[in-house]
Amino acid sequence: MPTLLDGKKVAGDIKNEISARVQDLKSKGKRVPNLAIIIVGDDGASHTYVNGKIAACKSVGFDFTLMHFASTISEDKLIKHVENLNADEDIDGFIVQIPLPEHISVERVTESVKPEKDVDGFTNQNFGSIVSKHQLIMPATPFGVVELLRRYNIETEGKHCVIVGASRLVGAPLGMMMTEDGKATVTLCHKYTKDLSSHTKLADILIVGVGKPGLITADMVKDGAVVVDVGTTRIEDKSRKTGFRLAGDVEFDTVAEKCSFITPVPGGVGPMTIASLLLNTMKAYEDQHGG
Structure with missing residues (x-):
């Protein structure tokens, strides 16, 4: 059996490390990092994700500022709120939760955010x-x-890393990071890639993030590969209290038999995303305050 890449455990370790840094700030009489979150509308999944981020802030001792706007807010008015956060010295970092309503340009809003925040x-x-x-x-x-x-x-150095999914949010930046920081040889696949399995079967490290449950099956994976499943799709499941279950892009049960390491869904990459958000907020705080 493979080793589970337990994102929940690692995220917990990271939170403990950040909590210690926050306590050190408090002991020196300094204010703690403050993360602001903008959410527009009433998308259920978005509110679930935001609640998770708020809980994470509380768990490490960060302050947080939640700004919830109606889905009818204009693009210009939303950008004005973004600019106010840019100028607010008590806000160290902030996010605008996506998706946004169709009449608002995600690109324009994103580029309105001060890079330091x-x-x-x-x-x-x-x-x-x-x-x-x-x-x-x-x-x-x-x-x-x-x-x-x-x-x-x-x-990762010298390994062949195949990434399935070339989105601006995950696949494209991850490909650059695995090349620059990981020193891996990277193949980036997407919806136009022909004969996907011919690429995935060559991967020492296979990372998948397209939001298509069960896309990767056992016959598409090399023996001993490391498999990271970034995909998270809500599947209706009336037997669950929430009314849904989360499914990854990898057919876990069969693929796991061939892997050396594999992430579960949920409990793999998801918790690490929130932990990274906390690390980024800490970095933004320290960069702006000379930490």
Whole structure:
């Protein structure tokens, strides 16, 4: 059986480390980091994710500021709120929860965020810094994947890393991070890739994040591969209290028999994304206050 890449455990370790740093700040009479969260509308999944981020802030001793706007808010008015947070010296970092209503441009809102406070790592400046010698704030989910591999001492240098999914949020930045920081040879696959399995079967490290449950089956994975499942899809399940269950992109039960390491869904990359958000907020605080 493979070793589970337990994101929940590692995220807990990271939270304990951050809590200790927060306590040190308090002991020196300094204020603690303050994360602001903007959410627009009443999307159920978005509110679940935001509640998780608020709980994480509380668990490490961060302050937080929640700003909830109706789905009818105009793009210009939302950007005005973003600009106010940019100028607020008591806010160290903030996120704008996506998705946003159709009449609001995610790109325009994202680029309105001051890069120093962009703790999601979405702005062009932070994104571009991945391939520089002076990296700024890294995208939270890719950062979480890289940190999970690092904390399990998984060798990436010289390994063949195949990433399925080329989104701006996960696959594209992760490909650059695995090349720059991991020194891996990276193949980036997407919906236009022909004969996907011919690529995935060559992977020493296979990372999948497209939101298509069961996309990766056992016959698509090399023996001994490390498999990281970033995909998270809500599947209706009336037997569950929530009314749904979470499914990954990897057919876990059959693929696990061939792997050396594999992430579960849930409990793998998800907790690491929130832990990375906390790390990014701590970095933003320290960068702005000389920590």
